[in-house]
Amino acid sequence: MFKEIKENLRHWAKQIDRPLKLMEVCGTHTMAAFRAGLRSFLPENVNLLSGPGCPVCVTAGDYIDHVIRLTAEPNVMIATFGDMLRVPGNLGSLEIARAQGADILVVYSPVDAVLAAEKYSDKQVVFLGVGFETTAPTVAWTIQAAAEKKLANYSVFCAHKTMPQAMAALLQSKEVRIDGFVCPGHVSVITGTKLYTFIAEEYKTPCVVAGFEPLDIFQAITMLVQQCAEGRSEVENQYQRSVKEKGNQAAQALLAEIFEPCDAKWRGLGVISGSGLQIRAKYADYAAENKFAFLQEKLAAPEPIGCRCGEILRGVCIPFECPLFQKACTPANPIGACMVSNEGTCAAYYKYAQKQRKV
Amino acid sequence: MCLAIPVQIVELEGTQAVVDMHGVRRPVQVNLLQNPEVGDYVLVHAGFAIQKWSEADVAEYHAIMEEMNAMDEKAE
Numbered sequence: 001m002f003k004e005i006k007e008n009l010r011h012w013a014k015q016i017d018r019p020l021k022l023m024e025v026c027g028t029h030t031m032a033a034f035r036a037g038l039r040s041f042l043p044e045n046v047n048l049l050s051g052p053g054c055p056v057c058v059t060a061g062d063y064i065d066h067v068i069r070l071t072a073e074p075n076v077m078i079a080t081f082g083d084m085l086r087v088p089g090n091l092g093s094l095e096i097a098r099a100q101g102a103d104i105l106v107v108y109s110p111v112d113a114v115l116a117a118e119k120y121s122d123k124q125v126v127f128l129g130v131g132f133e134t135t136a137p138t139v140a141w142t143i144q145a146a147a148e149k150k151l152a153n154y155s156v157f158c159a160h161k162t163m164p165q166a167m168a169a170l171l172q173s174k175e176v177r178i179d180g181f182v183c184p185g186h187v188s189v190i191t192g193t194k195l196y197t198f199i200a201e202e203y204k205t206p207c208v209v210a211g212f213e214p215l216d217i218f219q220a221i222t223m224l225v226q227q228c229a230e231g232r233s234e235v236e237n238q239y240q241r242s243v244k245e246k247g248n249q250a251a252q253a254l255l256a257e258i259f260e261p262c263d264a265k266w267r268g269l270g271v272i273s274g275s276g277l278q279i280r281a282k283y284a285d286y287a288a289e290n291k292f293a294f295l296q297e298k299l300a301a302p303e304p305i306g307c308r309c310g311e312i313l314r315g316v317c318i319p320f321e322c323p324l325f326q327k328a329c330t331p332a333n334p335i336g337a338c339m340v341s342n343e344g345t346c347a348a349y350y351k352y353a354q355k356q357r358k359v
Numbered sequence: 360m361c362l363a364i365p366v367q368i369v370e371l372e373g374t375q376a377v378v379d380m381h382g383v384r385r386p387v388q389v390n391l392l393q394n395p396e397v398g399d400y401v402l403v404h405a406g407f408a409i410q411k412w413s414e415a416d417v418a419e420y421h422a423i424m425e426e427m428n429a430m431d432e433k434a435e
Contacts, residue, residue, distance in 0.1 A: 001426050028363075081405075109406020111388060131405075137391060138407045185363065189402065189410045212363035213423050241416035242363070242402055248409055251391045 001215060006041060009222040013043035015229040020046050021177055022224050023315055025167060026184035027054030027343030028212055034352035036214030038221075046225060049176070049315035050348070052166050052269060053184055055131045056083045056341040057313060060265045062301035063130075063159050064089030070126060070157070070292060071102035077120060079113035080128040082106045086340045090301065110142045117146065117154035126288045129158040134186040136160040136277055137251040140258035143279065143286045157288035157295065158279055161264050163187050164195050165275035171203045176315045180206040180224035182217060185239045190255075192247030196235045204233045211239035258283055267303075267337055268310030309336035312345050319349040326350060365400040365412045365420055378403060 013020075024030055030050045033039065039048055052058050064084075068091040070076055078094065085095040085106065098104045103123070107113050110127060117125040129139045139156055146154040167181060183196055188209045196207040206227035210220035220238040227234060237243055255277070264276025279287040289295040303310060307329070308322040319325040319338070329335040331347055338344035366387075370377035374390040378401065388407045389395040400417050401408035412420070 001423070002430060109388075111386075111406050134404050134409070137409075138388075138405045141388065141390065141407070186402075186404060186409070213420075213427065215423050215427060241412060241419050242410050244410075248391055250393065251409065254391070 002218070005215070005219050005222050009041075009046070009218070009225060010043055012222065012225040012229040013046050016045060016225070018045065020179045020225060020228055021049055021315075022046065022180045022182060022221060023049040023051045023170075023178050024182040024210075024217070025051040025053040025163065026182075026187070027057070027341065027345075029182055029184070029210060029217055030054070030345055030348050031343050032212055032214055033217050034348045036217075037352075038214055038218055041218065042221070046221065048221070049178065050312070050345040051170070051181075051315060052266060052313045053132070053163065054338070054341050054343040054345070055135070055161070056087055057309065057337045057344045058161065058166075058266045058268065059084075059087060059130055059159055059337070060267050060301055061089045061303065062265075062299040063157075064093070065091045065299050065301065066295050067094060067128060067157065068092060068097050069294065070288070071097045071104065073124075073292065075123050077103040077105055077116065077123040077125045078128065079105045079107050079110075079116055079125055081130070083341050083343075084128055084130060086334060087337050088304070088335065088340070110138045114142045114145050114149075114151070114154060117151050118149070121153060124153050124155070124291065126292075127154070127156045129156040129160050132161055132163050132184070132187050133190045133255070134184075136259065137190060137248075137254050140254045143258050143283050144254065146286055147283060152285075155286050155288040155291050156279065158259075158277065159264070160259065160277040161266065162261070162275055162277065164199060165272050166266060166269060167196075167199055168203065169269055169272045169275070170314060171199070171205060173314070178205060178315065179228055180208070182220050182224065183207050183209040183235075185209060185211050185216075185242060188237075188239070188243045188247065190248050190251045192245050193235050193237050193243060194245065194247075200233045200235045206233045207235045209235070209237045209239050209243050211242065266313075268313035304335045307336040309338045309346070312336075312338050319346045319353070322346070362404070363402065365417050366403055368395060368397050368399045368401060368408075371395060371397050376408065378408070
């Protein structure tokens with residue numbers, strides 16, 4: 001299969017007489033492509049850019065600062081996925097707050113946060129709702145469960161985001177030319193492939209939904225190059241074993257019940273209209289900002305001096321062009337969010353790119 | 360964040376299932392699936408099954424993994 005894909009890729013790439021820039025949107029794709037050394041198999045004129053699909057990386061600094069302030073409140077327990085711990089804000093990170101005594105529970109599943117609220121009835125348990133369409137239904141479930149159980153000590157500090165608006169924002173900005181998107185596999189499991197139709201039709205940019213094995217990604221890249229060579233811009237599905245056209249309708253219904261679209265702030269991309277999810281008024285009791293009003297305050301969120309995470313998330317520059325990369329900013333001492341997450345572009349380059357011919 | 364391996368449902372009670380992940384048993388919510396059954400292969404994200412895989416889907420996954428393992432051995 002690999003040989004065949006490689007030959008096809010060469011065949012189609014030869015028919016294009018310009019450099020192609022394809023963006024893998026999802027952080028897991030970024031990491032998988034690097035781990036397998038996929039870039040070294042690409043023809044000279046095919047380049048991979050890493051996009052804004054690492055949920056931790058695109059979480060705005062002021063969100064982290066709000067959470068740090070929250071940890072100082074009496075009887076508050078923060079429940080979170082582990083990768084949020086080391087993300088730096090201006091007030092430090094959750095890891096530092098925990099070392100100073102903050103009550104922080106790392107969970108594998110949002111279900112564990114609800115269980116914690118039941119167990120520790122004297123605590124206000126606040127779950128950090130960070131992630132895209134894949135994670136949002138699981139957090140929606142916790143709100144529904146808390147409402148059914150009438151749990152008065154559970155809430156979600158919601159910063160969920162939705163992918164396609166960010167992809168459109170990148171195309172609109174025209175800061176960097178993107179010839180095609182390797183679309184996120186598990187976002188698409190939930191949403192279905194229709195989600196990207198407007199990108200293919202209105203922006204004339206090919207989209208291929210890809211699975212997570214290196215061969216899946218390699219094949220998706222080949223499908224994109226073929227679309228470019230044939231002058232097509234369509235949504236194609238390489239990951240048919242998981243992604244169905246209509247997606248997971250139970251998950252979509254749950255999302256629609258609990259959340260509604262809102263404008264959202266992305267690290268590096270700014271505020272993108274309609275790219276976030278907020279908790280509907282019906283479930284306002286479970287929105288952390290209604291329990292802790294200071295979470296609604298606007299905070300300044302300057303990026304660390306010299307840090308180019310914003311441009312890296314937009315595909316405008318690569319980590320080697322950042323003055324901090326590998327010097328002041330390393331996985332052991334991350335300054336920017338893209339170095340923190342193990343799905344971040346800088347973490348991927350740090351770990352793999354130095355050894356590979358082509359980045 | 361996205362773990363894309365198929366795991367099998369080995370126990371089921373209401374919307375709560377237990378899956379077998381390479382010998383490790385984990386509780387999983389299956390309320391996002393239609394008609395889950397013991398023996399189904401599912402995709403799990405953050406403690407929730409988000410999609411069922413058919414036998415053919417699982418076979419495709421194993422074919423891909425076999426080819427990649429063969430490439431690894433060749434490289435070594």
